[in-house]
Amino acid sequence: MTMPPAGRRDRKKAATRQAIADAALHLFLEHGYDQVSIRDIADAADVSTATVFKHFSGKEALVFDQDEDREAQLTAAVRQRPSGQSILDALRQHVQDTWPSIEAHPQAAEFTNLVNSTPVLRAYAERMWTRYTDSLSAAIADEFGVDHDNLTCVALARFVLEIPMLARGRQDRRTAVDAIFDILTHGWKPPSKPPAQ
Template sequence: MPDSPPVGRRERKKAATRQAIADAALELFLDHGFERVSVRDVAERADVSTTTLFAHFPSKEALVFDREESIDAKLTAAVRERPAGQGVVEALRAHALTSWVSIKSDPRLDRFTALVDGTPALSEYAERMWMRHAGTLSTVIAEELGREVDDLACSALARFALEIPTLAKGRHDPRATVETVFDLLVHGWQSQIEPGGAVTGSDED
């Protein structure tokens, strides 16, 4: 695979500005609440104009989910650029272990989750975003497997995989949670049941 072309100065500056805006927005929203902070407040904190802010983010809600586009790109790459001989499910497992597990170490995670869950506009935006990611992933899986775009199995796999960050929330060992869920996908429910009806891979507090 050829190396990616080097990122130019203009692109680096654009990315830095976007990151500065996103960082300023999250800091203000976490400290004061989403509704009490205006777009102008964010622009002033990031030292940009509101015009520049909207050139990077189409809405106030989008400021909170600044990685939305990169998530779609990474999900697509995880499936399409997987190593030869690796199945789609295992490619998604590898992606989850490298991308989603690390999120658990972010010290702002609990406050971020509370912000989104406690703000109806953000909760609704997050749900729509989740559906877009599911649609993207489902389409990519279907294309890779040579199936119809609306294939039910591909849609189910995409949605199940994207639920993993939620399933891992609040558990002591998110890596073990990811492994258990993907083992379930690969081997089925019966493999999770021990003789006597006990469920393997549980993460009890």
């Protein structure tokens, strides 16, 4: 898990970074991704364009400003789990601890629509997703001392990363997440028909 910046300088850098990301998202949601320039974002955040590029590699990275933190937290869930906790239990806890707050964010639907309706952002999200899969499967593989391209580790990483999307829209998302992790933990069982009335 990432720790909050300790020193004054680090806190100031983090605040500037957040202000830039917030300004960018506001402008993207209001005007559309393609209609907003880096200059527009810099002006809205009251910084120079050089400062924007000091904090972000490009325009797409402004949309996914927490990308690196989320990837680090995902692998930390495996690598830094308590002794005796299984990988699946650690990942279940991580998803339950992080995903509901993301989904409950008041701008979640607008953000999803922005990404889905903008080809360059969809492509960026897919590359990010692939990187998450690689990082998580490598962390899992390391725990078992197998190669990073081990198919079972890659498959597990991919399945875990799909869980939030599979549970999205369900009335009780937490229960849906648990149900999917139960399948991964205990194996799939055919659903039973509801009793006839």
